[in-house]
Amino acid sequence: MHRPSMMIALAALALASVAQAQIGGIRRKVRDAGRQAVTGQRPPRGAPPQFDNTMLELNPEVVARLIKGLEARSTARGAGGQTAAQLRTRSSAASEEAATINNQHSDDRAQWVDANNTAESCVSDELSKANEQHMQAMQQRFMGMTGVNTPEKMKFMQDWTAAGQEAQQAAASNDTVGLRRAQAKLNTLMGVDARADSAKARATCHLTPMPAWMRRADSLAAISDTLLVRARVVEDSARVSGSSAAGMTPAQFAMAAERAEAFVALQKPGNVGSGYVFSSTEEQALSARLVDLKKYFG
Amino acid sequence: MIGRTACCVAAVALFAAAADPARPGGATLALRLSSGAARVFWRESHAPVRWTAADASLAALVTWHPGQRGVEWSTVPIAGQGEAHALTLVLARIDPRSVSLDLVWGIERDRAAWTVDRATDAALALNAGMFVEQLPWGWVVMNGRERLAPGHGPLSSAVVGLADGRVVWVDGDDVSTWLGRADVRFAFQSYPTLLVGDGAVPVALRDGAINGTHRDARLALGLDRQGRLLVAMTRLDVPIPGADRIPFGLTVPEMAAVMGALGARHAVLLDGGLSAQVTISDSTGQARAWKGLRRVPLALVARAGP
Numbered sequence: 395m396h397r398p399s400m401m402i403a404l405a406a407l408a409l410a411s412v413a414q415a416q417i418g419g420i421r422r423k424v425r426d427a428g429r430q431a432v433t434g435q436r437p438p439r440g441a442p443p444q445f446d447n448t449m450l451e452l453n454p455e456v457v458a459r460l461i462k463g464l465e466a467r468s469t470a471r472g473a474g475g476q477t478a479a480q481l482r483t484r485s486s487a488a489s490e491e492a493a494t495i496n497n498q499h500s501d502d503r504a505q506w507v508d509a510n511n512t513a514e515s516c517v518s519d520e521l522s523k524a525n526e527q528h529m530q531a532m533q534q535r536f537m538g539m540t541g542v543n544t545p546e547k548m549k550f551m552q553d554w555t556a557a558g559q560e561a562q563q564a565a566a567s568n569d570t571v572g573l574r575r576a577q578a579k580l581n582t583l584m585g586v587d588a589r590a591d592s593a594k595a596r597a598t599c600h601l602t603p604m605p606a607w608m609r610r611a612d613s614l615a616a617i618s619d620t621l622l623v624r625a626r627v628v629e630d631s632a633r634v635s636g637s638s639a640a641g642m643t644p645a646q647f648a649m650a651a652e653r654a655e656a657f658v659a660l661q662k663p664g665n666v667g668s669g670y671v672f673s674s675t676e677e678q679a680l681s682a683r684l685v686d687l688k689k690y691f692g
Numbered sequence: 693m694i695g696r697t698a699c700c701v702a703a704v705a706l707f708a709a710a711a712d713p714a715r716p717g718g719a720t721l722a723l724r725l726s727s728g729a730a731r732v733f734w735r736e737s738h739a740p741v742r743w744t745a746a747d748a749s750l751a752a753l754v755t756w757h758p759g760q761r762g763v764e765w766s767t768v769p770i771a772g773q774g775e776a777h778a779l780t781l782v783l784a785r786i787d788p789r790s791v792s793l794d795l796v797w798g799i800e801r802d803r804a805a806w807t808v809d810r811a812t813d814a815a816l817a818l819n820a821g822m823f824v825e826q827l828p829w830g831w832v833v834m835n836g837r838e839r840l841a842p843g844h845g846p847l848s849s850a851v852v853g854l855a856d857g858r859v860v861w862v863d864g865d866d867v868s869t870w871l872g873r874a875d876v877r878f879a880f881q882s883y884p885t886l887l888v889g890d891g892a893v894p895v896a897l898r899d900g901a902i903n904g905t906h907r908d909a910r911l912a913l914g915l916d917r918q919g920r921l922l923v924a925m926t927r928l929d930v931p932i933p934g935a936d937r938i939p940f941g942l943t944v945p946e947m948a949a950v951m952g953a954l955g956a957r958h959a960v961l962l963d964g965g966l967s968a969q970v971t972i973s974d975s976t977g978q979a980r981a982w983k984g985l986r987r988v989p990l991a992l993v994a995r996a997g998p
Contacts (some may be wrong), residue, residue: 448903467825479802482826486801619839622827626840629825648824656939656966659985665934 463640470632481625520595743952760815762790830881914956
């Protein structure tokens with residue numbers, strides 16, 4: 395765009411725009427004059443937006459249906475009776491509370507995590523040691539079983555073999571519950587108390603429980619995430635109910651809402667006007683319902 | 693007020709000047725040279741099925757400016773068809789090993805609230821992912837915590853940021869490999885996918901399954917063959933403040949061509965239209981912002997230092 399042409403366009407069109415409010419249809423004449431000033435070409439007929447089965451012209455009737463759909467979308471409720479906006483608000487509140495708690499303890503979490511990692515490593519070492527002791531005890535027990543077979547020895551061997559097979563089968567089928575149950579049987583047979591081992595290791599390593607504030611913050615973060623997921627479910631169903639209420643397909647409704655949002659955004663101070671994104675019919679229809687539209691896009 | 697009106701009406705004229713019947717032989721994309729000539733770098737009728745390298749003519753004419761460490765940026769005048777006859781491509785490439793990348797959550801109370809105005813101190817920031825109403829679509833992981841579960845759709849892609857600073861690209865919607873992993877620091881999904889594998893244009897972008905005629909302001913993210921993130925955003929090249937944000941630009945296949953020509957192996961569109969916005973801090977630390985018309989719920993922010 396050469397600057398002289400631009401200046402001609404600006405001057406000609408700015409003057410023309412003064413009359414715009416008074417003379418209907420002047421916008422097209424202005425546009426055509428501008429086109430000619432800029433390009434020297436005769437303008438083709440027809441408004442710039444190309445309407446089709448997805449992009450409906452936002453005439454007064456369509457805008458009225460759109461607003462009906464937007465209202466249905468904004469008031470759609472999920473299983474708990476809350477709108478997506480309410481769920482998002484609650485999610486934000488929980489997230490902010492978690493952030494506030496975390497900020498109040500910004501260094502404490504890192505310190506606790508470091509200390510906890512060290513203690514967990516210590517616990518792991520202690521449990522390994524205990525397991526080693528149990529293995530040695532088991533080997534001694536098996537070695538001591540040579541000689542005369544007593545009914546007690548026979549029963550122990552049968553139980554041990556059965557629990558061992560159970561553990562193998564559970565492991566092969568990724569049955570974690572079954573594996574835990576089989577391991578508990580083996581432990582009982584060997585006189586191993588895994589809970590006592592764990593408690594002893596934790597006490598030895600001075601494992602400290604998670605501070606209450608951290609538990610609270612993490613719980614709030616989890617609540618925030620759960621609410622977000624629920625909000626998105628409501629958003630999804632709200633889109634369907636919105637398009638249904640508007641009597642449009644989801645694609646038509648989405649496109650109409652996007653274009654109406656653009657119109658509202660373009661009306662804000664500092665933004666350029668919407669002249670060439672909308673037909674004059676659309677501009678009139680959207681301007682007439684601007685207050686209503688701002689409720690959803692403001 | 694008069695000034696604003698004049699701008700509006702001038703914009704009308706400029707748009708009207710752009711209305712141009714489709715050229716026979718399909719769409720083209722061309723660089724607009726300072727001489728006024730145009731150098732075509734993509735033709736719809738001869739569109740590559742796979743981009744094996746950056747387009748040499750485009751690469752030769754892109755002047756990359758240094759931004760903050762790990763970030764380079766450029767603006768390139770291009771021409772497409774119709775209302776896209778005069779566009780500016782805002783480009784950035786980011787070395788993920790030299791910056792710290794993070795997602796920023798932009799929902800406040802019940803609404804999307806993030807704009808580039810909130811990231812003027814960032815090396816680079818842009819809206820991330822795609823959203824239809826208020827919440828982001830698909831998978832969102834922030835600070836190692838999954839905030840939203842993965843979405844599903846054949847033409848989606850995921851960007852995964854690892855704790856060691858690497859960025860991993862996932863073509864398609866199967867992110868199961870990355871779920872629940874402690875080394876995932878952030879992740880998000882978007883759609884439609886523009887390039888997969890090593891520069892291949894998805895069939896849906898070639899066979900008409902994706903609307904190939906709708907024009908909009910576009911924002912795309914990709915990964916090039918050097919492991920750099922590539923950002924490309926279209927803006928109307930209109931010498932009126934604010935008018936560049938009008939949501940006109942390229943089609944989806946054209947945007948795939950832009951990313952392929954820039955050397956991307958993988959690429960996906962982010963939310964364009966009213967949402968598209970990027971801010972880049974130049975080498976002096978001054979923020980160069982291309983603002984959007986809408987607040988968004990999620991942003992990708994790069995800060996200096998890994």
